[in-house]
Amino acid sequence: MSNSTFAGPEVNLFEMLDAREMRRNTQLDILQIAADTALLSATMNIPGPVKRSDELAEIFKDIQLAIEEALADTPPSANLYRDEKTGLEYFALTTLTPQELKRRMVQLEENHPLGRLVDLDVLWLADDELTSISREDLGLPQRRCLICEKSAKDCGRNRTHSVEDMQAKIVEIIEKGRMHKND
Numbered sequence: 001m002s003n004s005t006f007a008g009p010e011v012n013l014f015e016m017l018d019a020r021e022m023r024r025n026t027q028l029d030i031l032q033i034a035a036d037t038a039l040l041s042a043t044m045n046i047p048g049p050v051k052r053s054d055e056l057a058e059i060f061k062d063i064q065l066a067i068e069e070a071l072a073d074t075p076p077s078a079n080l081y082r083d084e085k086t087g088l089e090y091f092a093l094t095t096l097t098p099q100e101l102k103r104r105m106v107q108l109e110e111n112h113p114l115g116r117l118v119d120l121d122v123l124w125l126a127d128d129e130l131t132s133i134s135r136e137d138l139g140l141p142q143r144r145c146l147i148c149e150k151s152a153k154d155c156g157r158n159r160t161h162s163v164e165d166m167q168a169k170i171v172e173i174i175e176k177g178r179m180h181k182n183d
Helices: 013-033 054-070 098-111 152-158 163-182
Strands: 038-044 078-084 087-094 118-126 129-133
Touching (some): 013 038, 013 078, 013 087, 013 118, 013 129, 038 054, 038 098, 054 087, 054 098, 054 118, 098 118
Antiparallel strands (some): 038 087, 038 118, 078 087, 118 129
């Protein structure tokens, strides 16, 4: 396994919960300013206590560029990038419908060599409440586990795979992604 992939500051559960709350507040703040829009909220899907390293930042930047390319015909009206100890975050506000934005992001998650490493959530305001759209809402299958191809939600909830096994798979995906990028 690459030593640099997970060479970064460790975070604890309380820091992650605080980061999640801060992200939710940011999402709400952005959407309250532009209520008739859809918001993309991108984060990395990294198990274990290290959520941010220089190598993970490079991967996230590649994904951010792919997102911007997927939205090139309707560039975001606003975007925000945050580099936190608890992970990298990218927000893009767009006039696309939530359904169209989600379809594009599912394509990126499924087809980009590094797309499995990010969560690309689509949100909007409905009656002043944050609302999200899932793959299932679009009639698409659930996201698959990195290791066994079963439901990622089920494997995560059941802790089917160890952090070490998940991290090894992430390094493998990154290495394959680099080979693809150099082709």
